[in-house]
Amino acid sequence: xxxxxxxxxxxxxxxxxxxxxxxxxxxxxxxxxxxxxxxxxxxxxxxxxxxxxxxxxxxxxxxxxxxxxxxxxxxxxxxxxxxxxxxxxxxxxxxxxxxxxxxxxxxxxxxxxxxxxxxxxxxxxxxxxxxxxxxxxxxxxxxxxxxxxxxxxxxxxxxxxxxxxxxxxxxxxxxxxxxxxxxxxxxxxxxxxxxxxxxxxxxxxx
Numbered sequence: 001x002x003x004x005x006x007x008x009x010x011x012x013x014x015x016x017x018x019x020x021x022x023x024x025x026x027x028x029x030x031x032x033x034x035x036x037x038x039x040x041x042x043x044x045x046x047x048x049x050x051x052x053x054x055x056x057x058x059x060x061x062x063x064x065x066x067x068x069x070x071x072x073x074x075x076x077x078x079x080x081x082x083x084x085x086x087x088x089x090x091x092x093x094x095x096x097x098x099x100x101x102x103x104x105x106x107x108x109x110x111x112x113x114x115x116x117x118x119x120x121x122x123x124x125x126x127x128x129x130x131x132x133x134x135x136x137x138x139x140x141x142x143x144x145x146x147x148x149x150x151x152x153x154x155x156x157x158x159x160x161x162x163x164x165x166x167x168x169x170x171x172x173x174x175x176x177x178x179x180x181x182x183x184x185x186x187x188x189x190x191x192x193x194x195x196x197x198x199x200x201x202x203x204x205x206x
Contacts, residue, residue, distance in 0.1 A: 005060045006052045008203045013043030015199045026188040030175040035188040042072035058092030079113050086112030099147040106134045124170035126189035129161035151201035158194040165190050
């Protein structure tokens with residue numbers, strides 16, 4: 001991946017910014033109607049603050065996490081910020097990305113989100129996309145699949161996770177106030193997390 005880490009982060013940011021209204025509309029149904037706006041603002045700052053010459057994956061992700069933590073409001077800032085910062089620890093000092101690196105980084109990101117958000121799969125959060133994505137990725141790679149093969153499987157599982165969030169009631173965050181009325185709506189966090197995985201996959205397919 002080399003110095004392309006900035007280019008990939010920029011692509012993630014552009015995807016989030018491009019879908020700002022869509023993500024905000026999803027959040028309007030079950031939350032504070034600010035997920036897209038907040039995430040777009042955060043990633044605009046990431047694009048401005050991460051050095052295009054940064055070759056260290058860990059350093060770039062740490063900067064991303066710290067920037068999201070300080071610029072994204074609501075629950076998303078701490079959760080996404082933590083995810084990137086935990087992944088950064090796994091990738092510290094690396095200038096390329098193997099399938100095993102990605103698996104461990106995603107694992108660390110998920111653990112960080114679970115600890116910070118005190119959440120588990122099945123509560124209508126981003127974990128409902130990320131945990132199945134990790135499991136599908138690990139399974140594909142353990143079978144001998146490449147990084148991109150694993151990401152293909154991860155993205156498919158993450159999208160199934162989005163569909164799953166429509167079938168359950170929220171028990172975390174603002175959406176939990178709606179109880180069963182949150183059923184039928186997809187989770188904005190699961191959606192932005194899936195977008196992130198899809199951008200990484202498409203970027204690596206290049």
